[in-house]
Amino acid sequence: MEETPGLPTPPPAPAPTEPVQPVASQPPQPAAPPPPRKTSTVLLLVVFGILLLAALGAGAFYLGQTSQPVPTPVPSPISFLPSPTPEAMMEDDLSNWQTYQVNGTPYAFKYPPEAVVSGAGDWTFFMINGATLQHMYSGNKGNQNLEQFVQNYQVWNQAPTQSPLQVDAKEQITINGILGYKVKSGVQTYYFLQYDQTGEVVVFHYETVDSATEAIFIQIISTLEFVESQVGGSEEQGADLGNIGYTLPATWKAEIQGDSLLLTADGGGYFSIKVYNYPGTGRREYFCQVTGDICVPETYFTVMNIGNISGYKADGLDNSGGGPVYFGAKGDKFYIINSYSPPAPSEFANTYQQVLDSFVF
Incomplete structure (x- = not known):
């Protein structure tokens, strides 16, 4: 294109600008929300805490009910009673017991009515509960003290021959004022009781028995008394x-x-x-x-x-x-x-x- 001479060049057009509105005509801006009240927050926290504690308590109660450990049973105490002594057993009622005394002997003792008695005189056997208490009267052994009598006492062995009594244990005892010895010899228990005025010796012995039967045997022995001799025989x-x-x-x-x-x-x-x-x-x-x-x-x-x-x-x-x-x-x-x-x-x-x-x- 050819330029036309003599015509001035027009100035460049100004950049468009946004129209400026007056302040009064600007639209109102929304107001910021007010800060939350502190009292509402505290109340919510308190309510939440109460609910939480209630839930925890309920849970603990439930767990305690379902998982409570089974208590270990405590066994009842067992009482071990000492073996009755002759003196203590004498307190029992013996009114229905029978008296055993051989004519001419200076002693007597009692035995229960259920005892099966065999033998005769100064050598007798009292069977109770299937066990036997043997009784022997030695006569007048005044020339031996009781210690010597026990040392010289003869028993039968399986030969059969006689041999001295084997003494495993010996203790001195007193029954109704009568001095004596209780001797353990293997499974046998012996009671040697001597009348100090005349030297007569009464011997009781039995094999190992249950505690109830032994208590009856001890009770029989505990009734022994030296008495005035009867005039004997027909x-x-x-x-x-x-x-x-x-x-x-x-x-x-x-x-x-x-x-x-x-x-x-x-x-x-x-x-x-x-x-x-x-x-x-x-x-x-x-x-x-x-x-x-x-x-x-x-x-x-x-x-x-x-x-x-x-x-x-x-x-x-x-x-x-x-x-x-x-x-x-x-x-x-x-x-x-x-x-x-x-x-x-x-x-x-x-x-x-x-x-x-x-x-x-």
Whole structure:
């Protein structure tokens, strides 16, 4: 394009600008929201805290109910009662108990009515609850104190022979003012009680038993008393004993004690003779019938002469502490001769056969 001469160049057009409105005509700006009130916030926090505490408490209660540990059971205490002493047991009512006393012996004791009694005289057995309490009367052992008597006491072993009592434990006791010893020997328990005025010794013993039965045995022993001797035996039996002939060494002595003729050697050892009416049955059978439980399967008999009669010697008897028993019959009379021999050497061991051979029934 060609320029036209002489014409001026127009100035550039000004940049467009926004129209400026007057202040009064500007639209009003929205006001800022007022700050929150402090009291509303605190109230919300308090309400929230209460709800939170309530929720926590409810949760803890629920957990406590569902997960409460099971308490460990506490066992009831067990009372261990000491073994009753004879003195304490004497307080029991014994009004229905029976009294045991052998004619001519200076002692007596009581036993319950349910006891099954066997044997006779100074060698008896009391069976209670299937267990047996044995009782033996030694006669007058005034020439031995009780310590010596226990040391010399003889028991049967399985041979059968006699041997001294094995003392595992020994303690001194007193029952009703009677001094004695309680001795443990294996499974056996012995009570030795001696009358201090005359020297008589009463022996009780039993094997290991249950505590209830042992308490009854102790109660029986606790009733022992030394009393005035009874005049013993019938006139007929006394005459029978008096009609027995014998020859004694100078070291022996003889006396009738109740229903027994007692022949005693110095230093211990004796024969004790009793007389029974004989029904004429077998002699061994009648012997076991009269003496009770001392005849056991191990008992054996040896035929022998006893003075002027034919009889038997019985060994292997259940008569702990006693020796062989000799027996025989003549007419309607039956003679049983118990023996006791202290450990050899002794006067009895040296001369007993001489005395046996001298008997005249």
